[in-house]
Amino acid sequence: MPVLATARSRAGATLLGAVTAATLVAAAPAAAQPAPADSVLTWYDTTAAAIATGGAATQVTNNRTWAIAWLAGARAQTGTHSAVGQRAALAGAVHQTLITLIPGQQAAADATLATELAALPDRRQVRDGVAAGRAAAQRLIAERTGDGLDPASVNAPFTVPAAAPGVWQPTPPLFPAATQYGNRVARPFVLRSASQFRPVAPPALGSPRYEADLAEVRAYGSAASTLRTQAQTDTATFWLGSSLTLYTPILRAAVAQSPASIADRTRLIALFHVASVDTQIATSDAKYAYQRWRPVTAIQAGGDTSWLPLHTTPAHPDYPSGHNTYSGAAEGVLTGLTGPHARQPYTIGSPSAPGVTRTYTDWHQPSVENVDARVWSGIHTRNADLAGIRLGSDVARYVLSHAQPLLR
Template sequence: MPVLATARSRAGATLLSAVTIATLGAAAPAAARPVTTDSVLAWYDTTAAAIAAGGAPTQITNNRTWAIAWLAAARAQAGVPSTTGRRAALAGAVHQTLVTLLPGQQTAADATLAAELAALPDRPPVRDAVTAGRAAAQRLIAERTGDGLDPASVNVAFPVPAGAPGIWQPTPPQFAPAAQYGNRLARPFVLRSADQFRPPAPPALDSARYAADLAEVRAYGSASSTVRTQAQTDTATFWLGSSLTLYTPILRAAVEQSPGSVLDRTRLVALFHVAAVDTQIATSDAKYAYQRWRPVTAILAGGDATWLPLHTTPAHPDYPSGHNTYSGSAERVLTSLVGPRARRPYTIGSPTAPDAERTYTDWRQPSLENVDARVWSGIHTRGADLAGIRLGGDVARYVVSHAPAVLN
């Protein structure tokens, strides 16, 4: 081994010992993890894996973990001039967040930390940057304590109103209790209030627009549809799963392709998830303000007693579509911070279509597919989907415009 490499290894081992002795558990060998020389992607993949393996059952809670980890990392890097120091601050912040909020995933987080610190020089500024990252994470975790984004608060019971035309009721086949009712009471990261961008009321039940929307769902979203094509069914199935799961590789593609600094790319991840959290808060505010019934309820009430959607209807009101608020938010953040098109095509998979992959060249096409997918699944009206895209875009635009205050 060259003398320089040996000295660097020894320095890394000294740094690792100096800054992690109190918090680093029995780390798995770094060689057991995917090898990358990109610190931002290393921590991105570690965060994604930790949440996938040990995250909460509520999506917004997992977005919150992402937001805290990466916002703390961005804040810790703000006064650090060197790339080495910024890498160290990133490591300290994300590691501290993961071992605090997802303690069951500490071994994996420790392994990434060990690999990262072994690659950094053993110097006081680097040790100080790791400590600053840890401190930023601890402050933000304390600041967000009691924000109403824990699973119990998210799914607080909703008093179902008496059945009436247009009013949400539990849907077949499970007739599950309403979900995500508590989001509307949670504390946003940036929004002044949950209703700041509440969309206009949905179309009246006797309007031509609503009649057209419902007719489209009845024809194309039925489990036994004779007009929905195989390609449309495939699109509905591909986009059926969690938005967080589906958009994690999309954001990763943007981060991987970005020519920006460690700080720029950290900020991209942070703002994406801050906007996602605030968007979901705004979504639940609108859903439960309007309490619009789902297409299956409307169609059954209209006399089609055997109609069922292609996919099971989620347990919350129709308007606006949550998948599409998430898409609208994601599209706006990525377009604002990296431009409307990817630097090169990117490919993603789907847990609900495990044999399928889709390739995109921009951030808009996933939004367009989400709008169609929820109609073809039979679980949303197109009007609810389009309102969702607008709401998510409005929230994200506001978050990005307030980035200096958020990131510092």
């Protein structure tokens, strides 16, 4: 099954590149100039630090901040053919977004802005660019007001249904209340509806696929597993943390390696996070439409009452896997806009595996590892993981094919 999934993902990635590359090249200014890496990366790092230090407790809210900041920058750069003008527009947009949405990080944002402006000529083009970026950010923040992606709305209360075979219930050891229920009614950036790419229903209870998936998790995802290798445990632990945290350095590597203009790289960051937001909305729609129980609930209900997963199960339904919808969307955007392979190997770390790094040469291998990791953690069935990859890929493809009106 992993081999089949790999082949399908690569085929989808190839199609995505063919469909979207021409679209975005056509949208780019004809006279765009090569960009110095440091200006885009400076604002990238400032955004990442502001969110890591003062961001929201809900991941999708932080993806929303990224999306607003960089989409505003992309809109402000429209029609600006010089690298200086693009750089000024980006500075105004990201700075305005950060001081508005994460006001506790204003000092750091102000310092970055001062450094950037000191490196630019003091002329009207720069002042106009900064003003355009600020205005674009203010308009977009106003447009997104009330979109349902604030933490309270994201974690709207969910009434747990009566216990029944296959139906999600709070999971051990703490049996916490459900999270991310409100995502399903949040307003997407691009999707027509949260259910637009809802996957088909998970395998029926008792079906061969269902039984095989559950047996795999029981054997390899148990805290007491004697079959899971150390390498498998390491993979599960490495990919345990927040998808946003894990993918921030992956996207940074793509941006750092790109020879494209400031405007093109701004669009890459914007569309990555737009797709991430819309994917998380679509994920919650599917999770709460199907309300499929987690492996720990199924295994314990089957009589193995002492079974526990390697890692604590998140507080929302199994199908599809949110880690893998995020991974599918990320791979789709990166492949569509930069090609399937990195220009050079890149290395990332993980907050759940301090001191450990992994090195990759493409955008696909992290998806492969994410699929396996959630099974080996004991918190998802493989079918939920593969459905997640497909859902994220579908959303990414749709976002990129509808990028032109979004960027104007």
